[in-house]
Structures are given as structure tokens and as C-alpha cells.
Amino acid sequence: MILKEKTEPESLIRLRRLVTRLQDPSPYLHELRNREQGYKYECQLQFFLDRILYQYRSIIILHDIRIPIKRTSFQMDCLLLTPNFGLIIETKGLSGKMSFTQNGQFFHYDKGEIYNPISQVIEQRDRLSDFLSLDNYQFEYVVCLGNPSVSLSTDSSSEWVLDRVIPFDQLKDFIGRLFKKYPQPLIEKNRMINIGKYLKSSHKDDLHRFYNISSSIVEPGVICPECFRLRMERTRYRWRCMHCGHISKDAHLEDILDWFSMINHVKITNSECKFFLAIDSSRTATTLLKNCERLSLVDKKRWSYYILK
Known part of the structure; x- marks a missing residue:
């Protein structure tokens, strides 16, 4: 069994x-x-x-x-x-x-x-x-x-x-x-x-973290879960791969975990999410962060950020 x-x-x-x-x-x-x-x-x-x-x-x-x-x-x-x-x-x-x-x-x-x-x-x-x-x-x-x-x-x-x-x-x-x-x-x-x-x-999973990696060499963008290439584009409520055409609603969830694994092991802000997912809208970044079940909001008015639960 x-x-x-x-x-x-x-x-x-x-x-x-x-x-x-x-x-x-x-x-x-x-x-x-x-x-x-x-x-x-x-x-x-x-x-x-x-x-x-x-x-x-x-x-x-x-x-x-x-x-x-x-x-x-x-x-x-x-x-x-x-x-x-x-x-x-x-x-x-x-x-x-x-x-x-x-x-x-x-x-x-x-x-x-x-x-x-x-x-x-x-x-x-x-x-x-x-x-x-x-x-x-x-x-x-x-x-x-x-x-x-x-x-x-x-x-x-x-x-x-x-x-x-x-x-x-x-x-x-x-x-x-x-x-x-x-x-x-x-x-x-x-x-x-x-x-x-x-x-x-x-049992509890633990996010693997990389240390001593410069954030300047880590490319931002959303990785396509189908062809595994970078730079999916955000359309209305969805992600679309520019390489293979794959459509996904939640491709960004793994990329948010990438941020905590490779860039900042502690927190992510709205502007950092916007940069790392390569999107134009701050409102979209806020929506994606709020709807991510693995994150908790630390509300400090202007300096709010999210941490892993």
C-alpha cells in the first residue's frame, strides 16, 4: 500500500x-x-x-x-x-x-x-x-x-x-x-x-533556496509550463506563451516561488512582482499576489509586502 x-x-x-x-x-x-x-x-x-x-x-x-x-x-x-x-x-x-x-x-x-x-x-x-x-x-x-x-x-x-x-x-x-x-x-x-x-x-515541503547568486544574472519573466521557455505575455486574466502558444491561468505561481528561491528569500513587494513577472500593470501584480494561497500580506500601508506562509 x-x-x-x-x-x-x-x-x-x-x-x-x-x-x-x-x-x-x-x-x-x-x-x-x-x-x-x-x-x-x-x-x-x-x-x-x-x-x-x-x-x-x-x-x-x-x-x-x-x-x-x-x-x-x-x-x-x-x-x-x-x-x-x-x-x-x-x-x-x-x-x-x-x-x-x-x-x-x-x-x-x-x-x-x-x-x-x-x-x-x-x-x-x-x-x-x-x-x-x-x-x-x-x-x-x-x-x-x-x-x-x-x-x-x-x-x-x-x-x-x-x-x-x-x-x-x-x-x-x-x-x-x-x-x-x-x-x-x-x-x-x-x-x-x-x-x-x-x-x-x-510532512511539510520546503522551498529550496539558492544562496550566493547575484540577482542581476537571473532573468525575469514567466516560464511556460508547456515548452519551459521564458517570457509568457499577460493577456486578460491569462498567460500566453509567445513560443508555443500555450495558455495558462496560473503559470505565474511557480515564478513567484522562483523569486523567493533565487532573489529574496524573505519577501516580495508589488513593484518587485511587477518586475519579476515582466508585466506592466501594478493592479495586476497586486491581484496576482493577493490570490496566491502560499503568500501572506504584511500590511504596512505604503510599505506592504508579502511573505511565504
Whole structure:
């Protein structure tokens, strides 16, 4: 049972839109390709989960869960809930070589700097256990590698990592071993479903923000949701793409989020909205801002502005 479907990461959405808005996107193209590749492999995870669900029907799946706690949050690529145990799956679509040494505490990736995936998923497990406080119910973890060209090496003290960092096609056997490790159900199916619904209701998306980008290199305008090119024109109550002719009533909503992601992370004024959406009318800008459900008005007479809810 899939309680929360896989969705495209917010960071990938904003990065793709940033590339569209830059006159010279070359510094970000490599990162965009890597993120798109990673997302492709993340989507393939469900194929391997389907091979498991027919055998273990009482499994609940939640993809892309982000739980905010006070001023911080924790995020999981995929969470499985069974009556016997929970399983956090961290997916990686990297190529190249990953190596673990000194009992898995030291990690090296030959193509750049990334967090130790073992430490990352253990932190997710600890945060989830604290958040739910379920007596005797254990959360296990695994890192699944989607790219078949990745290689993994360990020293003698870190060989246990090979049981926790596995290719997608070993996931079925891994889960089978967990059912042997936890043979007795600890929670009833209805309670398990309620826990899943509680986690889903606690999930909150977070707008990805870019820092250290000069606003002068970010092109204004509304991006067409059909052909993904800039400069839709505003007609009466609608947007029309000058390139493909696509018509949209709400194409500007993502562009307002672009402003908070790329230009000003705190607020937007009427004049800034008018500039960034490349429209002529201040009245139209005001209408679009007031009707945007994700914004709240901070009314200070002449100096009114809008913030994200």
C-alpha cells in the first residue's frame, strides 16, 4: 500500500528553473544532470518494491517524507512500515567509487564531497524513533544504490557496510532477512496505517533556496509550463506563451516561488512582482499576489509586502 507517492524533489524543480533563467547556465548544468540522473534512479526504486509487495502484502510505503521539528527537520527518501519493523531506505544514484574505512566512520567519494550515507540514514532513524516514540518497534535502515556503475570498497573493520549499502536488486533479500530477524508482529495493521497517516500529515515541503547568486544574472519573466521557455505575455486574466502558444491561468505561481528561491528569500513587494513577472500593470501584480494561497500580506500601508506562509 503506497500511502505517499514519489514526487519530483523541490531542489531539482528549482535548479531546472534556475538554469532556464540564466543567460549562462553552464556552471549549473553538471549539477542539474547529476540531480536528474539521481531522480531517475530514485523512481526505479518502486519497481523493486513491487517485487516485494506481492510477498509481504502488509507493507505501507511513504516516499519523500520531510518532518519539521522546531527549527530543523529530517527527511527520508522512502519509509516502509510493516507490523514487525520499519525500514528507512536512502537511495543514491551516484556513479564512481565509494569507500568506507575505520568501522564505517570515514567515507570517501572519488567524484566529490557528499555526506557519509550511513551516518545520514542512521541520523534519520534516530530522529524518526524520537518523533514517534514507539515502544519495542524497531526502525532499520539501508542505503540502496541505483547506478550499476558505482563501486564500493571497505577495509576489514568496515565489511559490515556491505550488508547496509546494497544494489536495488538485493533489496528483496534484505527485507526477507529482516522478517527473519523480527518474526513477531508488534503492531496491528490499523495502528500501522494510522502511524503512516500521521507521518503523511506531518510532512511539510520546503522551498529550496539558492544562496550566493547575484540577482542581476537571473532573468525575469514567466516560464511556460508547456515548452519551459521564458517570457509568457499577460493577456486578460491569462498567460500566453509567445513560443508555443500555450495558455495558462496560473503559470505565474511557480515564478513567484522562483523569486523567493533565487532573489529574496524573505519577501516580495508589488513593484518587485511587477518586475519579476515582466508585466506592466501594478493592479495586476497586486491581484496576482493577493490570490496566491502560499503568500501572506504584511500590511504596512505604503510599505506592504508579502511573505511565504
